[in-house]
Amino acid sequence: LYPEARESDKPYRELLRLVVERQAKLIAHWMQLGFIHGVMNTDNMNISGETIDYGPCAFMDAYHPQKTFSSIDHQGRYSFSNQAPIGHWNLTRFAETLLPLLDADQEAAVAEAEEVLSDYSEIFKHALQERFLAKIGVSNGTDTDWPLVESLLSNMAQGQADFTLVFRHLTTVLRTEDDGGVTRQFNDPAPMKDWLGRWRGRLSDVDPEVAERLMRGANPVFIPRNHRVEEAIRAGYAGDFEPFHRLHRVLQRPFDEQPGFEGYENAPNAEEEVTATFCGT
Numbered sequence: 023l024y025p026e027a028r029e030s031d032k033p034y035r036e037l038l039r040l041v042v043e044r045q046a047k048l049i050a051h052w053m054q055l056g057f058i059h060g061v062m063n064t065d066n067m068n069i070s071g072e073t074i075d076y077g078p079c080a081f082m083d084a085y086h087p088q089k090t091f092s093s094i095d096h097q098g099r100y101s102f103s104n105q106a107p108i109g110h111w112n113l114t115r116f117a118e119t120l121l122p123l124l125d126a127d128q129e130a131a132v133a134e135a136e137e138v139l140s141d142y143s144e145i146f147k148h149a150l151q152e153r154f155l156a157k158i159g160v161s162n163g164t165d166t167d168w169p170l171v172e173s174l175l176s177n178m179a180q181g182q183a184d185f186t187l188v189f190r191h192l193t194t195v196l197r198t199e200d201d202g203g204v205t206r207q208f209n210d211p212a213p214m215k216d217w218l219g220r221w222r223g224r225l226s227d228v229d230p231e232v233a234e235r236l237m238r239g240a241n242p243v244f245i246p247r248n249h250r251v252e253e254a255i256r257a258g259y260a261g262d263f264e265p266f267h268r269l270h271r272v273l274q275r276p277f278d279e280q281p282g283f284e285g286y287e288n289a290p291n292a293e294e295e296v297t298a299t300f301c302g303t
Contacts, residue, residue, distance in 0.1 A: 023069065023070050024036070024041075026040075027040060028153065029210055032124075032134075033125050034120050034123040034124050035134055035138060036122055037120070038116070038119075038120055038138050038139075038199060039138050039141070039271060040119055040125075040153070041069050041071070041113065041116065041257065042113050042138055042139065042141065042145070042231060043141075043145055044070075044071030044090075045067065045071055045109050045112075045113055046106075046109065046142050046145040046149060047071070047145065047146075047149045048071050048072070049105050049106050049109045049146065049191065050106075050146055050149035050150040050152075050153055051149075052073070052105060052155065053102065053106075053150060053153075053154075053244060053253070054150075054153040054156075054157065054240065054246065055081065055136045056081050056082040056085070056102075056185040056186055056245070057071070057079065057080075057081055057082075058079060058080055058081070058089060058090065058091055058100070058101070058102050058105070058142070059080055059100060059105060060077060060079045060080065060091050060092040060095065060100055061077045061079075061088035061094075061100060061298060061301070062100045062105065062108045062109070062112065064100075064112045064114075064115050064116070064123075065169065066134045067109070067113075067116075069116070069205070071263060076093070076094075076299055076300040077092075077296075077299075077300070077301040077302075078091055078092035078093060079184075079299065079301050080116045080234065080248050080296070081245040081247065081248070082102060082184065082185045082186075083184055083186075083247065083248070083289050083290060083295065084180050084185070084289070085178040085179055085182075085183070085184070085185040085188070086105060086186055087101070087102055087103035087104070087175070087179060088101045088102070088104075089102045089160070089303075090102075091248075091296075091298060091299045092176070092298070092299060092300075093298040093299065093300050094301075104234055106143075106146050106150075107142045109146070110139065110143070112144050113134075113139060113142060114139055117135040117138070117139055118135070120135065121135060124263065128279075131219050136293075137223050141166075147177070151163065151165075151167075151168055151171075153240065154171045154229055155167055155168075155171065156237070156239070156240040157171075157189050157192075157240045157241055158170065158171065158174070158192060158221060158235060158237070159192075159196065159225055159228065159233030159235055159236055160224065160225070160228070160233075160236075162216070162258060169223065170217075170220065173217060173220075174217055174221075175195060177208065177213045177214055177217055178208075180209075180210070180213070181207070181208030181210055181211075181213070182208075182209050182211045182212070183207040183208045183209075184207050184240075184241060184289040186245050186287075187207050187287070187289060188204060188207050189205035189237075189240075189241040190241055190242070190243055190287070191204045191207065192221075192237065193202055193234060193237040193238055193241055194236065195218075196225075196230060196234050197230050197234070201214075201215065201218050204218065205218075206210040210276050238277060239277065241277075242276040242277050243276065243277060243278065243279055243287060244272050244273060244275075244276045244280070244286050244287060245273075245276065246269065246273055246287075247289070247290065247296075248290070248296035248299065249288070249290040249294040249295065249296055250265075250269050250286060251269070251295055251296075252294075253265050253269075254266040254269050269286070272289070
């Protein structure tokens with residue numbers, strides 16, 4: 023998986039470094055899309071940096087940083103915002119298995135592993151910031167831009183706003199004065215009106231076409247919403263696989279608007295909301 027590691031003077035250290043980097047970037051990618059893995063045990067992590075074991079995973083509807091779905095996660099160990107720390111914990115367990123290969127001296131091996139693992143937080147932070155700044159149309163952003171993302175997420179949590187729809191509609195209001203598509207997602211739209219003013223000010227010297235292209239590549243129109251997945255499962259048990267095939271077709275092009283399938287963008291009604299998923303999902 024990592025042939026370049028063979029060329030290093032310390033191939034096992036380099037292997038660990040590459041796995042750390044890839045896992046940090048994968049988790050940042052999950053979070054960009056509002057994805058919650060749900061069962062981040064060490065045996066469900068892959069050194070290739072690919073997502074495996076699609077069990078009690080789900081995509082968030084209403085945003086909250088402590089959101090969980092797994093029916094067995096009673097303490098939030100694998101909540102949305104805890105995925106990065108759990109990733110680091112899992113990588114530490116992986117590093118422990120490499121200690122005899124890193125150095126014959128135990129203390130030296132531990133020091134090597136700790137040095138590599140210490141880079142994880144910065145790699146994750148950079149990847150997450152790059153992805154979330156793209157979601158609001160900012161490329162080549164800096165740490166000074168991050169508070170704009172943080173305040174948006176805080177507004178979303180307080181306003182119980184749909185994660186995907188907020189970013190989806192930010193893309194559509196970028197060039198208009200009508201903020202309704204965004205503010206209607208919030209219980210209280212007032213904080214968002216202030217935020218939208220600051221956001222437009224930040225993008226005032228950015229080419230709107232460039233910002234829109236960046237946002238359209240970072241913000242999906244369609245996600246496998248939990249109530250749609252549930253609908254497909256129930257229909258399948260009844261012998262009707264058309265809802266599954268229809269959902270599957272829509273999700274082949276998640277970043278494209280698809281006339282006739284607008285209903286698949288919608289958040290669930292109260293009676294449709296799925297609050298727990300299971301290992302068989």
